[in-house]
Amino acid sequence: xxxxxEGPAPVRIxxxxxxWIFLLSDIIMFSALFATYAVLSGQTDGGPSAHxxxxxxxxxxxxxxxxxxxxxCGLGILAVGRxxxxxxxxxxxLTFVLGATFLGLELSEFVGxxxxxxxxxxxAFLSAFFSLVGLHGxxxxxxxxxxxxxxxxxxxxxxxxxxxxxxxxxxLFWHALDIIWVALLTLVYLMGAR
Amino acid sequence: MEEYAGxxxxxxxxxxxxxxxxxxxxxxxxxxxxxLLLTGASFLVSQTNLLWAxxxxxxxxxxxxxxxxxxxxxxxxxxxxxxNTNNVLALGFGVLIVTLIVAGxxxxxxxxxxxxxxxxxxxxxQR
Numbered sequence: 001x002x003x004x005x006e007g008p009a010p011v012r013i014x015x016x017x018x019x020w021i022f023l024l025s026d027i028i029m030f031s032a033l034f035a036t037y038a039v040l041s042g043q044t045d046g047g048p049s050a051h052x053x054x055x056x057x058x059x060x061x062x063x064x065x066x067x068x069x070x071x072x073c074g075l076g077i078l079a080v081g082r083x084x085x086x087x088x089x090x091x092x093x094l095t096f097v098l099g100a101t102f103l104g105l106e107l108s109e110f111v112g113x114x115x116x117x118x119x120x121x122x123x124a125f126l127s128a129f130f131s132l133v134g135l136h137g138x139x140x141x142x143x144x145x146x147x148x149x150x151x152x153x154x155x156x157x158x159x160x161x162x163x164x165x166x167x168x169x170x171x172l173f174w175h176a177l178d179i180i181w182v183a184l185l186t187l188v189y190l191m192g193a194r
Numbered sequence: 195m196e197e198y199a200g201x202x203x204x205x206x207x208x209x210x211x212x213x214x215x216x217x218x219x220x221x222x223x224x225x226x227x228x229x230l231l232l233t234g235a236s237f238l239v240s241q242t243n244l245l246w247a248x249x250x251x252x253x254x255x256x257x258x259x260x261x262x263x264x265x266x267x268x269x270x271x272x273x274x275x276x277x278n279t280n281n282v283l284a285l286g287f288g289v290l291i292v293t294l295i296v297a298g299x300x301x302x303x304x305x306x307x308x309x310x311x312x313x314x315x316x317x318x319x320q321r
Contacts, residue, residue, distance in 0.1 A: 013277050020281050024288035031292040035299035060237060067229055074222040074269055175269040179262050185233075186258035190240040191251055 012165055019169045023176045026139075030180055033135060034187065037128040041192065045123035050192030053118060055109075059189045062105050063181065069098035070178045077171045080159050088159075092151050095174070099144050106137050129188065136184055139177055146170055217271055225268025232261040 041050060076091030110130070113119065120130035150163075150170050157163050236257045239250060266272045272281055311319075 009277065017280055017284075021284055024284055027288060028291050028295065031295045032299075035296045038296065038300055039303045056237065056241070063233055067226065067233065070265075070269055071222055071226045074217070074225075075219065078217070078219060078222070172270060175265060178269070179265045182233075182258050182261045182265065186236060186254050190236055190254055194240055194250065 015165045016168060019172055023172060033132045037132045040124040040128040043124040047123040048118045053113060054189050054193045056193055058105060058109060062102050063185055065098045065102040066178050066181050069095045070175055073171050073174045077167060080164060080167060092147060096144060096147055099140055103137060103140055133184065136180055143174055143177060221268055225264055228264045229261055232257050
C-alpha cells in the first residue's frame with residue numbers, strides 16, 4: 001500500500017480500503033437507477049409530474065436530518081477513538097434519531113403520494129422515482145439496523161480494536177449514503193420541482 | 195476470537211495514527227459548514243427567478259459535485275496521504291464507471307428516442 005520498507009499496512013487501513021471498494025460498487029449500482037430515472041423522468045403518461053408532486057420544504061428538512069446525522073456520526077467515531085464512551089453513545093443516539101426522522105418523513109411522503117393516486121404503478125416516471133428513492137431509503141433502514149447492532153456490540157464487548165474497525169466501516173457507509181442523497185436531491189427534487 | 199488475537203498487536207501500534215487520519219472535530223465542523231452552505235445555495239438557485247433559467251440545471255450540477263467533494267474530503271477523509279493512494283485510485287475508477295453508465299444510457303436512449311417511429315405510426319404500419 002505504497003509504504004515501501006515499512007512493512008504491511010495496519011489492519012485498519014486494509015479494512016477501510018476493502019469497505020471503500022464495496023461502497024463504490026454500491027454507488028455504481030445506484031448510478032444505473034439514476035440513469036433510469038433521468039431517462040424516464042418525463043414519461044408521466046398523463047399522470048402527475050415532478051413539478052406537482054414535490055414539496056421542497058419537506059425535502060429540505062430531510063436533507064438537514066441526513067447532514068446533521070452524518071456530522072454526529074463522525075463526532076461519535078472521534079469520541080470512541082479518544083475513549084469518551086458517553087460522548088460516543090450520545091452522538092450515536094443522535095445519529096439514530098436523525099436517521100429515523102429522515103426515514104419517517106420519507107415514508108410519510110410515499111404514503112401521501114400513493115394516497116393521491118401517484119403510486120409506483122401510475123407511470124414510468126413514478127416507477128423510476130419509487131425505485132431510486134426507495135432504494136436509498138432501504139439503505140438508510142439497513143444503516144439504522146447496523147447502528148443499533150454496533151451500539152449493542154460496543155456496550156457488550158467494549159471499544160476494542162475490532163469493534164472500532166466495524167464502527168469505522170459503519171461511519172463510511174453512513175457518509176456514503178449522504179453523498180448519494182446529494183445526487184438524489186439535485187437530480188430528482190431540485191431539478192424536478194422547477 | 196482467535197482471529198482477532200493476532201490483529202490486536204498490529205493495530206495497537208497503529209493507534210497513534212488513528213486520530214490524525216480520521217480527522218478532528220474542526221474538520222467535521224468545517225465539512226458541515228461547507229455542506230450547509232452548498233445545500234442552501236442549491237435550494238436558492240433552484241427557486242430563484244433571477245438567474246437565466248436554462249443555466250440553472252448546470253449550476254445545480256456544479257453545486258452538487260462540489261458538495262460531494264466536500265463530503266469525500268471532510269467526512270470520508272479521501273485525501274492525499276500515502277495510505278490513501280489506493281482509495282483515490284479506486285474512487286477514480288468508480289467515477290469512470292458511473293460516468294459511462296449514466297452518460298452512455300442517456301446518449302443511447304436519446305438517440306433511440308429521436309430515431310424511432312412514434313407508437314401511432316407503428317400501429318398504422320401493422321394494419
